[in-house]
Amino acid sequence: MQRMNREEEYCSPRTLRTVANWLEENHDQDQFFLMVDEFDPHEPFDVPEHFWRRYDQDYEDIPYIWPDYGEWKGTESELKHIQARYAGKITMIDRYLGRVFEKLTDFGLWENTAVIVTTDHGHFLGDHGFIGKPPCPNYNTISKIPLISYIPEKNGGRVNSLTATVDLYPTILELLEIEPPVKTDGKSLLSLINGDSNGVRDSTLYGWYGNWINYTDGRYTYFRAPRSDEIPFYVYSDRWNFGIHGDNQGPLLNGGEINLGEIEGGDFMPHIDMPVYRAPIRGDSPFEKRTFESHDHLYDLEEDSNQEENLAGTEIESEMIEGLQEEMMRLKMQ
Numbered sequence: 001m002q003r004m005n006r007e008e009e010y011c012s013p014r015t016l017r018t019v020a021n022w023l024e025e026n027h028d029q030d031q032f033f034l035m036v037d038e039f040d041p042h043e044p045f046d047v048p049e050h051f052w053r054r055y056d057q058d059y060e061d062i063p064y065i066w067p068d069y070g071e072w073k074g075t076e077s078e079l080k081h082i083q084a085r086y087a088g089k090i091t092m093i094d095r096y097l098g099r100v101f102e103k104l105t106d107f108g109l110w111e112n113t114a115v116i117v118t119t120d121h122g123h124f125l126g127d128h129g130f131i132g133k134p135p136c137p138n139y140n141t142i143s144k145i146p147l148i149s150y151i152p153e154k155n156g157g158r159v160n161s162l163t164a165t166v167d168l169y170p171t172i173l174e175l176l177e178i179e180p181p182v183k184t185d186g187k188s189l190l191s192l193i194n195g196d197s198n199g200v201r202d203s204t205l206y207g208w209y210g211n212w213i214n215y216t217d218g219r220y221t222y223f224r225a226p227r228s229d230e231i232p233f234y235v236y237s238d239r240w241n242f243g244i245h246g247d248n249q250g251p252l253l254n255g256g257e258i259n260l261g262e263i264e265g266g267d268f269m270p271h272i273d274m275p276v277y278r279a280p281i282r283g284d285s286p287f288e289k290r291t292f293e294s295h296d297h298l299y300d301l302e303e304d305s306n307q308e309e310n311l312a313g314t315e316i317e318s319e320m321i322e323g324l325q326e327e328m329m330r331l332k333m334q
Contacts, residue, residue, distance in 0.1 A: 007048045007092070012040040016096035020103045027107040031176070040093055041123070043132075045085035052088030056081055069132030083125050114175050115150040116168065128307075137223050137297050138207050138214050139307050151175070151193050159192045161199040162218050164206065183334065205327050210235075212297070215324040220311075222320035223297035232280035236269060242279060271332075 007013060015038040026032055044065040059081040067074070067082055097117075104110050124130035127141040147163060166186035173180055174188040187200040207214040210233055212223040226233075235242070242263070263279045298311040298320060311317070 010047070010092065012038045012089070012093045013096045015039070016093070016100055019100050023100070023103040023107065023109070027103070027109060033172075033176075038093065041086055041089040045082060045089060047085055047088040047092055051092050052081075052084045054084075054091065055087045056084030059084070067131050069134040071129055071134075072126055072131045079126050079131075082131070086123070086125055110150075111152055114152065114172075116172075117146070117148040118165070118168070119145050120165070121145065135211050138212055140221075140301075140305075143206055143214065149189075149193065151190075154193050155195075161192055161197075162201050162204050162216070163189060163192075164201070164204045167200065185331065185334065203323055203327055205324075205331070213324070215320060215327060216301075217320075217323060219300065219302055220316060220320060221299050221301055221307075222312075222317070222324060224321070224324060225294045225296050234268075234278045234280055236276045236278045238274070238276055242277070 008017070015036065019034070019036050019038075022034065046063075046065045059077060061077070061081070064074075064078050064081050065085060067078075072079060104113060104115070121133060122140075122142045122145060124132055124134075124136075124141055128136075128139055130136050133142055145165075164186065166184065167189050168186065170180055170184050170186045170188040171190060174190050189200060191198075191200060203215065203217045205213065205215055207223075210226075212225055215222045215224070259279070263277050265275055265277045267275050268278050269276055296312040296317070297307075298314070298317050299307040299309070300311060301307075
C-alpha cells in the first residue's frame with residue numbers, strides 16, 4: 001500500500017483538481033452538466049497534520065483515523081482527536097473547492113452556471129454517544145444535511161423549508177428546461193429559490209433501509225422502530241451472489257452474513273418491473289439482533305433541537321403515526 005505524503009495526493013484534492021482541469025478544458029461548451037462525488041469527509045480520517053493540528057494541538061498518541069461504528073467507548077482525548085481530523089478534512093476540501101470556484105470566476109461562468117453543494121448523510125462524532133453511522137436512531141446529526149445552491153440572478157438568503165434529496169433531480173431538470181421523462185417522487189425547489197415561502201412539501205420520509213423509518217412535518221420528527229416480528233431482515237439484489245465471492249458465506253452489513261443456500265428469486269418488489277434475489281441476514285448483525293436500543297422516538301425540533309427529550313407515548317405520537325401512514329400510502333400509490 002502506498003502512503004500519501006503530499007497534500008495533493010489525497011482523495012479530495014485530486015478529485016477537485018480534476019474538476020478544475022475539466023472546467024478549463026470545457027468552459028466554452030454551450031451547455032454542460034458535471035456531477036462531482038469527492039467522497040470526503042469520510043473515513044479514513046487521514047489528513048495532513050497541518051490541517052488537523054488547527055483543531056487539536058495537544059494530541060501525541062497513535063493516529064486514530066477509522067474508529068469502529070457504534071457507541072463511543074474511547075477517551076475524551078481520542079474523541080477530540082477524531083473530531084479534529086474530521087474538521088481538518090473539511091478544511092482541506094474547502095481549500096480545493098475554492099480552486100474550482102476560482103475557475104468559474106476566471107472563465108466568467110458564474111453568470112450562467114448553477115452550483116449545488118450537498119451531501120448524503122452526516123456523521124456521529126460523539127453526538128448522542130455514537131460514532132460513525134451505526135444502526136441507531138436517525139438523529140438530525142446524521143439526517144439533516146446541508147443544501148447550498150447558487151443560481152444566477154437569484155438573491156441570496158436562507159430558506160426554512162423541508163426538502164429531500166429526491167428533489168434535486170426535478171430541480172436540475174427545470175433549470176435546464178427539460179421535462180422529466182418519468183413521474184418523480186421529488187419536487188423542484190426553484191419556487192423556493194424564487195422566494196415562494198409556501199414550501200414544496202408539508203412532510204417527508206427519511207432514513208435508510210433496515211433501520212428506523214422516519215417521518216417529519218418540520219416541527220416534529222418521529223422515528224418508528226423496527227418490530228421484533230419483522231425478523232428475518234431481507235436484503236435484495238439483482239446479482240445472484242450479492243457480490244459475494246469465494247466460499248458459501250460472506251460478510252455483509254456490520255457483521256451479518258448471507259448464506260448462498262438461502263437465496264431465492266422472485267417478484268418480491270412490486271414497484272420494479274423485474275424479478276430480484278433476496279436473502280435473510282444471519283449472524284451478529286445489529287440489523288437482525290438490534291444490539292442498540294430499539295424503541296420509537298419523537299422530538300419537537302422547535303423546542304428541543306438537540307433531540308434530547310423523547311416525546312414518544314404522548315398525544316402527538318398518534319398524529320405522527322397517521323402522517324407516516326399517509327406518506328407511505330402516497331408513495332405506494334404513485
